[in-house]
Structures are given as C-alpha cells and as structure tokens.
Amino acid sequence: MPSMTRIYVPADSAALALDADALSAAIVAEAGRLGTPVEIVRNGSHGMHWLEPLVEVQTATGRVGYGPVTVADVPGLFAAGWIEGGSHALRIGDPLQHPFMARQTRWTFVRCGIIDPLSWDDFVAQGGGQGLARARALGATATIAAVTASGLRGRGGAGFPAGIKWRTVQETAGELKYVVCNADEGDSGTFADRMLMEGDPLALLEGMVICGLSVGARKGFIYIRSEYPRAIEVLEHALVIARAQGLLADCDIELRVGAGSYVCGEETALLESLEGKRGQVRAKPPLPAHKGLFGRPTVVNNVLTLATVPEVLVRGAEAYAALGYGRSRGTLPFQLAGNIRFGGLFEAPFGMDLGELVDQIGGGTATGRPVRAVQTGGPLGAYFPRELFDTVLDYEAFAARDGLLGHGGIVVFDDTVDMARQARFAMEFCAAESCGKCTPCRVGSVRGMEVIDKILKGHEVAANLALLEDLCNTLKLGSLCALGGFVPYPVMSAVRHFPQDFQRQ
C-alpha cells in the first residue's frame, strides 16, 4: 500500500479567487481514481500570486511546487509523476528557493505559506509561541524596551514607533486597558494584512497577547473589514484554537467586523466604530493611548506591527534593528499590485529603491507596455513617474518627495493611464468615504471633483488648476485625519508629474 502524500493547495483569497477549491476537489478526485492516497492541506500563500494556485507536493526530498495549476492540468500532473516531484511545464521546484522568495528577508511572513494556518502543531513546530515565552521571561518593561530597541514602527502607514506607543499605555493608569488590532486594510494595492491573517493568524494573536501583557490590557479586539470574508473565517477558527490552547488566558481577543467604511481604518474612527457609533474621526489629543476605546488607555496597532513582535523577540531586537535604512528599521512586506507581471508579496528590509522593486522584482507591467506611473501608499499616496524611481523605500525618503510609503502597497500603471482621471478618482473616493466631520474634506472633495471635471472638459484650464491647488492646500491644512489631509498627494502629484494629461482642449 503506497503511503499518504501530502499536497498543499492554498486557501488564501488570491488562490480561492483563482478556483483553488475546485482544484483541490479535482486533485482528490483524480487521486481517488488512480488509487493514490493523498492528504490535502490548505495552506496560506507564499506571495507569488502570478503562480497561484501554487500547489506543493510533499516528496521525500522536500516540497515541490507546481503553478499556476488549473483543474484541466490535474490529470497531466499525476501522469507526469508529480507525487514524486516529477518534471512538468508547471514545476517550479522548492518554492522557497524560487528567486522571488530567495531574495526576500522574512520576519513578519516567516511562516506564511509554509504552515497549515489552523494547525497549532504546525505553528509551534515553526517557532510559534516562542515570542510570548520570551516576553514572559523578560517581563513587561523589558519587552517594551526590546520593541522600542528594534525600531519597529507602525506598519499601518503612519510609522509611529510601536514601543513608544506601548510604553505610553503601560504608564497610563487605568483599571481597564485595551489592545486593538487595526485590520481595516482598505488601501487599494495592499493585501499584506489579509495574507497574514489567512496564512498565519496565530502569529497575530500571539503578538496581541504580548502587547496585552506588556501594557496591562486583558482584552483585545481585532477590527477587520467586511470585504475580507476568508480572513474573517480563518480568524474565527484561529481564536477557537488559541483559546483551547490557553494562548488567550491572560488577554482574550474578540473579532469585530466592520461595515464597509474606508475611514474606519483611521484609528480614532475605528474606535468610534468599535463603540457602535458612526465612524467619525476624533480630534487628538486626547491620544488613544490615554483615552481610547470606551475612554480607556488603548494600543491601536496594525496587523503587521503586532504580528512582527513575536519574531522580533525571538531573533532579537538588535538583529531587526540592524536591517533597514535611516529611521526605517527592519523589514516591510511590500505588496506588488495593479498592472504588474510578478504581483504578490515581497518582504525586504527598507532601503531598496522603487525602480528595483517595480522593474527587477515585479518584472514591469503585466500588459507588457511601459510603466508610466506608480502609486504607493494607497489611495492617499502620490503617483510617481519613472523619473522618481530612484526614491529609496524609506518613510522619510518618500515624504521628502511628497510621497507616502504607507502600508507598502505599490500599484503599477502602464502608459494607457490618464492621470487627470486618476486625480478625479482620488477626489471621488474622498467624497464617498469622508466621515463628514471636517468641512474641507466633506465639501472640498466634491468641489475637487467638479473642478477636475471642468479641466477634463478643457474649461479655463489654467485658472481651474490654480483653484485646484488652492483647494488642495485647504484640504491638507484643514482636515483632522489623513483622508482629507492626504488626498492632495495623489491629486497634486498627478498635476505636477504628469502636467500634459491636464492640458485638455
């Protein structure tokens, strides 16, 4: 009797959206027909999305990948002897040795794609839980000192040092404190939070518990967007597993699902939403660290920030801080998106330049046309032309060029893009998602659309461009949060770097 062969078929959303469920069923059916015993494991994604569904066969000499696999390929793969790692046009060898993976430096995503995300044994076998053990040994103050020393900054986009935020909450007196994980990843071009939650959710829970123990919070919330159904499902299971294993004994965690509001990714709007209210931005101060959820001291951190902490404690703050560039320490999981040949997740230390990432790693556009513009940092980030591809991937270097590194999403456009239309879309998006609190954002975004519409029609272009710039300055200076405050970045970068697109007749 032949032994059972383990086959990995990702259940990450990107794979599911490319029919991974049907593929998994087809593999089981064909194996049954051939009398070949197989065990299917639904892992997360390694992040090579152009190869999804990327199926891996566990052979005597290690895992062998095949991708992208369709249902129609399945009989041929069995015929080619893929159970023993046989050669086939789709064979890529060991996925971790693929150049796209071999060039990465993985901290946050160290287990993603490798383990069964809902297997406690897999998690522990691959180092899960060691960060928490280290935090318990160190004690709260030394744990926070280590997080500070690592240089880890908030990965949601604002880049505030995580250790300093934690220390503020630790030092704020309060019977009740909270840890809130911001999983409202709404920026177009970003999917790292989603991949982590789907591929290694227990790492996030471990990071939240470490945070809770450090700052003295016994309750945590994950606020996740409703547009991530698979991540919600995985986290619900992961919470049951974590509770059963005692991971949440000192800090229980509750999952809350949003209701389709981009601005709820802003931390104070998120807190309002968690409290059951409209997601309207709060004025700061008071900081959430002092008066956050239900008025209690609260840490609000992004998924990646929290999920990176265990690994930082295990491998050491110094090792993390040794990576990076300038004040951006450690690694950032970059997300290659839009019109890009090799789209996916690429975790690397800060310090490469934008061109390297887009051209060398991303392979240029999917359409094969020249790259014209790249938007980094989501819908509130600037559009950069090729002339700015020497910008270093570092929070400060992007800011110095009126850009935004944000959450590390990189959206590539080819030469068919109309930048005046992209500028209009930025205003349209702001108008649709404005919480309404600040007049410049609520009204200004609508006026911005109207002004750009006039420009698109060639109506008094010079005067309307001047008006647009003036309006953008009002938005920038007169808005409480990044939605109104940053929407001038995509708009004005389009005007500045692609002026010909605005010269309409």
Place this chain on the structure above:
Amino acid sequence: MPWDTQRAAAIIETHQHLDGAALPVLRALQQEFGYLPDEAVAQVAQALNLSRAEVHGVVTFYHDFRREPVGRTALKICRAEACQAMGADDLAALARQHLGIDWHGTTRDGEVTLEPMFCLGLCSVAPAAQVGERLIARADWPKLEEALHKCRR
C-alpha cells in the same frame, strides 16, 4: 425574509451583551433579513437604549447597510486603483450594459444587484469581483456571467 419582530428580538438578544453592540446587531439583522427597514432601526434603538436618530445615523453611515431590499445575488466589482490599472472601469461598464442597470441597481427579475466596492485585497490578481460569496480574480465578463449563472441555479 419579511421583517419578523420576534425573530429580530432573538437575534438582537444574542449580540446585545457585547460592548458597543450596534454594529454586530445590525450586521446580524441584515444577514437575516437582507436589509434594514425602519422597523429595524426602531427595534434596535429600543433594545440598545439608543435614540432612533443614533441608530439611523449608524445605519446610514456604513456602505454595507441597506435600507431597501436587494437582489438575490450581489455582484460586487472593485473600483479601486489597482483594479483600475487592469481595466476595472471597462469591466464595470460591460456589466452595467449586460445587466441593464447602474451601480446599486437591481435587475428587473430581482436576481442581481450591482454594487461598487473598494478593494477585496486581490490587487495582485486584478481586476477583482465578488459574486455572492465567491471571490473572482482576473475577472472578465464571461467569468462573472458564469458565476452569476451558477447562482441562478
């Protein structure tokens, strides 16, 4: 399902112990009834000790909450930048033309409601769409049509 005060009360009761229960309660009600009629606002306000204005404010703030009944299947097409870079605008135009409806519209047979959405996190395999529960990457009209067809059966 038409509004049922008793059923709604049971749903509210399973969630109302939560801190800041309004969103979980409203989400659960919409899950059950498909939308949130005026009765929902009044009943939730009563149960959570909020004013009707407060609950109305919450319902109208979030894009997910609907005040009107919708089609049996939701077709959601991502309109965000990464999907735009891969032709999402053209795809949406095709969908509107084939279905004969605009954004937020429902086909005459009550089968399909077309909703815009901003980001499914499938930005590396764009354009992205969702038909009912099913996620679709590298979406084109034939793929969407096939998925809609499966929902009808």
